[in-house]
Amino acid sequence: MNEYIKKCPECTSIDLFWNKDTGEIVCRDCGLVIEDKMVDFGQEWREIDSDTAMRKRRVGAPMSYTQFDRGLGTEIGFEHDLGKFNSKDRNKFMRLRRWQYRISTAIERNLKMALAELKRVSSFLKLPKSVEEEASRIYTMAVQRGLVRGRSMESVVSGALYAACRRNEVPRTLDEMSEASGIDKKEVGRTYRFITRELNVKILPSNPIDYMARFSSSLTLTPETHSRAIKILEQARLNELTSGRGPTGIAAAALYIASLINGEKRTQREVADVAGVTEVTIRNRYKELVDILKLEREISKSRKVMEEVR
DNA sequence: AAGACGAAAGTGGTTGA
DNA sequence: TCAACAACTTTCGTCTT
Secondary structure, three states: OOOOOOOOOOOOOOOEEEEOOOOEEEEOOOOOEEEOOOOOOOOOOOOOOHHHHHHHOOOOOOOOOOOOOOOOOOOOOOHHHHOOOOHHHHHHHHHHHHHHHHHHHHHHHHHHHHHHHHHHHHHHOOOOHHHHHHHHHHHHHHHHOOOOOOOOHHHHHHHHHHHHHHHOOOOOOHHHHHHHHOOOHHHHHHHHHHHHHHOOOOOOOOOHHHHHHHHHHHOOOOHHHHHHHHHHHHHHHHOOOOOOOOHHHHHHHHHHHHHHHOOOOOOHHHHHHHHOOOHHHHHHHHHHHHHHHOOHHHHHHHHHHHHHHO
8 A cells, every 4th residue: 555645635534445456545434546556565475484484485576477478488498408319309309499489489479569568558447466467367368279369469458357357346347448448349348258258267247336436436425425325236236126237337326316315416417427328227227226225205305405405 | 508307219249949 | 040138328309407
């Protein structure tokens, strides 16, 4: 965590919460997302005692999938290693060496380019390191299985990133991914589905709550409204209103309703824009939520309060 | 004039024969 | 492979504030 951030710039609360998985620093009082870049200065292991410390400590950079060869590389050795073979075997090894060289340079070149692109997009979206790692792993697997053939490298990169986001519960919308990578939204979705199917990457359905912090932060809603929206979401899930629906639409509608109830109204347009859905979708979810959760009274009550203030 | 509402038609993806 | 389908979008006219 950035140790210089001690107070929430919005409400000056010192009750900050650092979500290590998403890399977000969130104010517990007002819900503002203060810092969503994650820089991990820590070691990748814990030193429990001097014994494990000795075993785990080692020289060299940490192994990483964001390096094209994971930071470790092996090549078939050169001639002087082959002195103990006869000329026939030596020829065979030379051939193998050439082959490995050709194949690996092709893959490596692709990986170098792709991982550079992946880092660019990932930092544009301010994604945590863990997601970048996972995306790199997915991409590397995709290359090894020859899944990039016939697809542009960039689209596979963004597909891998999108999948990694979903797996780490830091969902970004397809629109955001598309904007960051310059790849058409449909194309991102297509390659995403393709590579997750081919590589058997398991994806949990994304949870509307995961979107909530980001949305309410960019709408500058108060903490009361934010937690109210989360309550609505929880009730919605109990009533099975969330399955089969777009998670962003539900998150947006919950925020819209919460903003009405707490008297800090946002227009449907505003909410729709940050959530990347249309007003119509918000209206549909809004109707369902209000009908089934019986929120009409609360909404009209707070409307009256607003009128009295005027 | 802006926002909310809802009907109608269109889009892209899933599913099941 | 095709048709039925569910969710969501686009567009547009009407009502409300």
